[in-house]
Amino acid sequence: MVRVRVKSLWSELSYDQPVQYVITWTVISIGFPLTLLAIYTLYSLVQNDHVAPIYIINLLISDIIQLCYMIVLVAEPEKSQKIYQVFSYYVYCFGVVTSVGFMVCVALERYLVIAWPLWYRFRRTIKISLVVCVVVWTLPLVYVLVLHFWVDNRVINTIPFPLLIFFLGGTLKSLSAAISVSSDEKRRIVGMLVLVLLIYTLLFLPTIIMFLTEEARDNSKFNKLIVMLLKFSPLADLILYVFIRKGAIDKLLASLCCCRMDSDDNIGSSV
Numbered sequence: 001m002v003r004v005r006v007k008s009l010w011s012e013l014s015y016d017q018p019v020q021y022v023i024t025w026t027v028i029s030i031g032f033p034l035t036l037l038a039i040y041t042l043y044s045l046v047q048n049d050h051v052a053p054i055y056i057i058n059l060l061i062s063d064i065i066q067l068c069y070m071i072v073l074v075a076e077p078e079k080s081q082k083i084y085q086v087f088s089y090y091v092y093c094f095g096v097v098t099s100v101g102f103m104v105c106v107a108l109e110r111y112l113v114i115a116w117p118l119w120y121r122f123r124r125t126i127k128i129s130l131v132v133c134v135v136v137w138t139l140p141l142v143y144v145l146v147l148h149f150w151v152d153n154r155v156i157n158t159i160p161f162p163l164l165i166f167f168l169g170g171t172l173k174s175l176s177a178a179i180s181v182s183s184d185e186k187r188r189i190v191g192m193l194v195l196v197l198l199i200y201t202l203l204f205l206p207t208i209i210m211f212l213t214e215e216a217r218d219n220s221k222f223n224k225l226i227v228m229l230l231k232f233s234p235l236a237d238l239i240l241y242v243f244i245r246k247g248a249i250d251k252l253l254a255s256l257c258c259c260r261m262d263s264d265d266n267i268g269s270s271v
Helices: 002-011 018-047 053-075 077-115 117-123 126-149 160-174 183-212 220-231 233-244 248-270
Strands: none
Touching: 018 053, 018 220, 018 233, 053 077, 053 126, 053 233, 077 117, 077 126, 077 160, 077 183, 077 233, 160 183, 183 220, 183 233, 220 233
């Protein structure tokens, strides 16, 4: 019943509705060129032996898959609906699950920089990162098969959320011990982990709720909300590209930390 209900969830996505149509084209027109530009820019960093952008590049590629699927739907609604009923649902699921997988990889890599800096320094190679990417691209294929043949896949859907919480908690716990990492890098890492958890909570967690509760699956308004939230995933992932680049984001995070310290000092003086 869960498998059938999930299929009907995506079939509820109608682009004849003006709001859905406008939102979808807005996401496509903004997300597609910016994602391609971000991939090109990050690829130049990888050529300079920077390992960190590899997972974000693959995350953006999975977003391209989702955007291409949206383009097909809005460009040819009648033809795409027939294609969609056959296999496009699984292609889109593959892109979404792959996106979540690389979000976990980004969080894991940032956690290792803080919690295990010496181990990470000697183990971070482009070759190992590429092997991890191959594994992450392969696992969603298994997930799609499970989604098709195994009705109860609720345990699989809940795995990323506790992992993201663990990576953020472990990073915050190990911040003081990470002497080899600069203060700017620490702020950028924590900001990225918070952002990853926030993106997953706002955009993907409602889907998990739908899998876990029958009441949510039977609520058509909640199902349409899930579809609409998932469409914003490619735009949200672009913010991670900003965090991987040094510059303005460092000034923003530094100003936020200064404001936090000033407020703490004011509270302490008043006490």
